[in-house]
Amino acid sequence: MKLTATIATARRVLNQLRHDPRTLALLLLMPAVLVTLIRFVFDGKEETFDHLGAPLIGLFPFITMFLVTSITMLRERTGGTLERLMSMPIGKLDLLAGYGIAFALIATAQATITAAVAFLLLGLEVEGSATAVVALAIANAILGMSLGLFASAFAGSEFQAVLFMPAFVFPQLLLCGLFAPRDEMAGFLEASSNALPLTYAFDALDRVSSDGSLGSSGSMDVAVIAGVILLALAMGALTLRRRTA
């Protein structure tokens, strides 16, 4: 591992976003706007908003980072810059870690803004701490990034990369327990939801939100998320090839 290459990559990715203020604004502000929307959809039903608020703050970064990473990496592949980097003395993990740091920073800003709006302006109340919600949001952002990295290897165009988002993410959102409790689903769906990482991300957020702390099964959730991140990064590194056909 070369730290200079990792930091240089993180700075470069952030620099690219800096040159694209519209994307940056969408990344940072859109979740806050959507949370506000949801707050007034459930106007007068504060307990519903309290129930949904924390999971939403925590899951937005997963979705946005999945999209942003898969498209950025696809551009890196199709633009020839990945090939150039692979002909240079940079390790694959240095490159991935650089991406990880850059997107984790963006996710931190995104989740902090969303949480500030939800807790301070919209009066969201949860049992646990707002910091724990933001921390889980950052973990979910890195989860989304690592899965997006892996998914980008299978996208041949930006159209495909964008459509991978609903394909990869929507089923997980539907099955994670956010829309309906998992034990009320058809048996085979509940079983499949056990194999999907977002189920654990939602469970951890729900525990912080309703029980006030992660507890032992919440800690287990975090361990599963960490495991999936490492696995997806390892598989993502395998898709970065020095030699191609």
Added chain:
Amino acid sequence: MNSATTTAIAVEALEVSRGGRKVLHGLDFTVSRGRITGLLGPSGCGKTTLMRSIVGVQIVEAGEVRVLDQPAGSSGVRGRVGYVTQAPAVYPDLSAQENLRYFARILGAPFARIEETLETVQLDGHSDRPVRDLSGGQRARVSLGTALLGDPDVLVLDEPTVGLDPVLRSDLWETFQDLARRGKTLIVSSHVMDEAGRCDDLLLMREGRLLASLTPLELRDQTGEEDTEKAFLRLIETEGEAQ
């Protein structure tokens, strides 16, 4: 001098297939250090595939490619080979300056090299604008600059002068000759035959095979043609008669 000190690149029985089709049919040649070797041939004859094999980013079916006495693409040689792809491989949303700064950090090149390089590729005046707003020729020069940054011993340039105006093209060739005088080895591909005269050695390719490996003078003597394009055609004819 033994061959290890004069040979920069040695290719032996190189075979490459892409998408189930054989693209290179057993190439054998060597490239000398400190010289400009022109890789000439029509589009689609396998020039890019050959260059990718030399850089070590191409999956090779059979044969061997050694660069500076090490297997092509091995970690010992990766920082010593500069590669410029046909399409400029730089970040379009960053400026030339920012592109070079990033790649300088990856290569461990001192930042003083960035200004030097911008001067070499004559981009000093345009280094703050995003690359996407530059002209095609300027973009190509940002890409070339990136390859020059690490002061590589071997430069592999895939059609570096396509679409450039004649003055700039001539300037770039002077830069290449200057690099060769400083002991750098250059492989420059082109489908424009009139660039052959500026090279020290020539590799002529057609349909994935090597037609000839000779100097521009030898090419003229062998074919009796002054014009490289005609000389190339004459070579193909004699090849056909021989078969």
